[in-house]
Amino acid sequence: MLSDLRFRLRALFDRSRMERELDDELRFHLERETEKHMRAGLPHAEAERLAQVTFGGMSRIKDDTRDSRGVIGIEVFQQDLRYAWRGLRSRPGFAIAVVLTLGLGIGANTAMFGIVDRLLFRPPAHLSTPDRVHRVFARYVWDGKERAEGSFAYTRFLDFSRLTRSFDRIAAATTRRLPVGSGAEAREMNVAPVSATLFDFFDARPALGRYFAPDEDRTPAGAPVAVLGYGFWQSRYGGRADVLGKSLHVGDAVYTIVGVAPEGFVGVTEEAAPAVFLPITAFASSRNRTYFQNYSWTWHDVVARRKPDASVAEASRDLSAAFAQSWELERQLEPSLPSAAKVNARAEAMPVLQSRGPEVGRDAKVVTWVMGVAFIVLLVACANVANLLLARAVSRRREIALRLALGVTRRRLLQQLLTESLLLAALGGIAGLAAAQWGGQALRALFLRTEDASAVMTDGRTLAFAALITLAVALLTGLAPAIHGIRGDVADSLKSGRREGTYRRSRLRSSLLLFQSAFSVVLLIGAGLFVRSLANVRALRLGYDLEPLVYVEAKPRGVNLSVAQANALAERIIEVAEATPGIRSASLAISVPFYSSEGRGAPFVPGRDSLHKLGRFTLQAGSAKYFQTLGTRIMRGRGISDADHATSAPVIVINEAMANAIWPGEDALGKQMRIGSDTNPYMTVVGVVENMRGRQLTGDAEFWYYLPIKQYLARFGSLYPYAFVRVSGRAEDYVETLRRRLQPLMPGESYVSAVPMRSLVSPRQRSWEFGATMFVAFGALALVLAAIGLYSVIAYAVAQRTHELGVRIALGAGLADVIRMIVGQGVAFAAAGVAIGSVIALWAGKWVEPLLFSQKVRDPLIYLAVAVALLIVALVATLRPALRATRVDPTVALRAD
């Protein structure tokens, strides 16, 4: 055993010496044998010949001896690698084509893997035993619908901690956008209020100082201490150690810094890395004094770690029992609640990753699809490379046959050919990593909320994945051509020479080509669908203009403004904003689409019952220039005017969807309704405006109604005002100017934020945008690959048929005949690809449809466009070989070989 190992090691590391010794040994043998024959009377030359004959094939014996020494694998591999490398160097065009093709395929997959891994598989950094860590979701039936709820009241969290038995750790955590820092330095950042128990889920020490302790996180109010996020510590404090003990303004309170979280630590959030971690009780008490006594404020996630001996099912049962008990405790506070049994209250231990919980977003679905698409691109690339290698294997037939005749075993030859494809795949893998690094940056920016998404090159999991697919690619591309290459009769190949008697179409190559064109068609159809869908999303009229709108939010901090003061501040904001150069108009508002909306329940309309069954109604209040500022079209009647003040007749403006729902077939103008309670005065409908979207881009039309802000304030009191500002040009260009001009108006520690409206809507369009971008990119890639494949196959066929073409031309075939014959072949491939691809696309379409925005999957226009595109590509790709075919000189072709 030991000697064997020593022998192998020596053979491996002392290769050149062993090789020399083997030479010496065999030469000694031959010399002695020659001497023997000479002694028997043969002349030297004859004796030498005889010695060699009785000895057998030298190279074969050397090979066998090396084999029997054991390390054969690695040693021969090195040798094959050198051989393959020389082979590639001698044909750089071929090598570059293959490496680029594979690089693009591998790169696409590596980049996508990074994202899919992040979204679906990789647990939060530093989390210990991630398999046992769960996010808690509650399920209950409400309004006849089952709901899955991942957000809980702190009181519920206390109940869970007290009532469950199958967990050894349980924690509450959430994130909020809060102002961090004070005065002009204040910036909105992601802040994570978490329970002290959360840190026990992780096995990383703080980078500096300490985490906060359980006695700093207790009801009614936790200690004002803070742990900084590593990134924030670096960017704001330059990573200085003296931050400990400093105070930091977060939200409405001042906290003392006691520690810095380790690098990469984000807690359990999947959003941007938090700048600061606060004791959740300290944060909660600044918002709501009774947060631990009732269940009305549901606002944070609950994560729990299962005991090693508890199964997931047991843990869920335990949680369900606790949730039902907790529900009953809530019912004691609010007797109007139905019983836990009636709503079928249950709870579940789900994976800690949100995208694997019950609320799988469209993002995760689209990403999964795009990953599948990337995989298809890789397959197409492999088919392409396999095709090129096949062509090469066939043209190397003679060389291979020669080597077989010289005694190289088929197994060795197979190894050698596979080594070549492994080398190609490895080079492709390197190119792929480079592509992933470069293209992945853009992808991650599109898709991941975490700003610190790690780079491809330094990420072990991504590198491992890249290595794995590289290996798979090597096998996939190498096996068929290699087997194809060494098959066949040696003597036959040697005799037939370069040109085979007649042109034979390779069935394998044809099917690879068909596969390629079919899947390019599928991807292109997908691209078409997503592009049209994105166009639909973009063209969607939201009921307001997006590009020129900025919304401004005043965020009072550390001051208690009276109603009058708050309203005066709001007025000043409008005045100053409107006086800013480049600003068209401004209006106050109480709701911001896709951000914050004011629901006041359904309005009361005489003679109409249960209007709440129609859907959700959203209340907006605005100044006189509201509709003008937002660009909302007034369809009938009038908008809000300056004349609508606190004491004038109460008026209301509603949108078309609401008018049609409440008074179908009637004129809404002049109708009466009231809101809030039935003691409020009736308001007269004075205008109907276009529909608008502020909650969802898809689905039923939303009901919005609008009050003059002065009448709203007079009846419903104070406001937390937002303002809309319409600029001339792009909103982005005015954001900083507005912020700087408005900030001086803010009292005390208060601050103001200005955000382009587009940034609220864009994230909602992201999955469509991403789908369209990626499908187009990958579809184009597949098309290019198909074109290369088609070109190489046809060009090869032409080269092989030179003889036959020569005969045809000699017999009088015209130019047009030859071109028609060659191009026809390419077009036939493309047409078959279109047919097969269309069938696959039709079949796969039903799964894609939910991801598209009002776009039917069976769009004949798209299918037609793709078919035309592929046929044109086929024409172009085959034209060059066809032209070359016409230049075949019959005398040369017939005389050759």
Added chain:
Amino acid sequence: MSNDRLDLPQGTLDLLILKSLSLGAQHGWAISERLHQVSRATLQIPQGSLYPALHRLERQGWIRAEWGASENNRRARFYELTRTGRKQLETETAAWDKLTSAVALVLRMA
């Protein structure tokens, strides 16, 4: 070439090498000569096939090799049996005897 020469049955070459080394260290050519002479040229052993076998036996630790001076004072690689090699020779010889006598028995009786 006469027709009464035999191809070596699979796996017996190792046994023959071990046997011819049991008398002392020898180099490859000498082993080949010895097998040729002792078998009175009935065994058909391609000389070259000896070397893969020698290296395989060396790897298995049954023989060991050393460079030394040959009869005519040239550098040659000498092989000799190791202790495990000697044991291996005994067991293989016993197995061979058993096999041949069993086969012979069957051929006589059946």
